[in-house]
Amino acid sequence: MISWLPHVTHLLINELEARSLAGEPDPRRAVRALVGLLPPGGTAVVKLGACGNKECHVPAPTVRVIDTVGADDTFNAAYLQPRLAGQNLCTALQHGVQVASRAISTSPRSFVPAGRVAR
Incomplete structure (x- = not known):
């Protein structure tokens, strides 16, 4: 398997x-x-959600969850974007957590982390 x-x-x-x-x-x-x-x-x-831990500990922020559908796929894409651009593990994990947290806590759904402007 x-x-x-x-x-x-x-x-x-x-x-x-x-x-x-x-x-x-x-x-x-x-x-x-x-x-x-x-x-x-x-x-x-x-x-691990808010309990994230490891070599690079990136806990998820506390957000008001609206819809978790697609949260894993959102995290995966947001994590892979900086990794494929040559960024380090912690930067990629932080980006994935920020984007996925924003996505599950907004309606209509936003994939732009709070405080950032969409390009």
């Missing part, structure tokens, strides 16, 4: 998915197990 992991550069999953794939009840142990299966230079991001 995890034979595809050696081909993954950016593993972007939630806590339940990480625990299930690794067969580990603890998300920190699960991500360590999964990272060991990625190719050299691969990155694993396990989304």
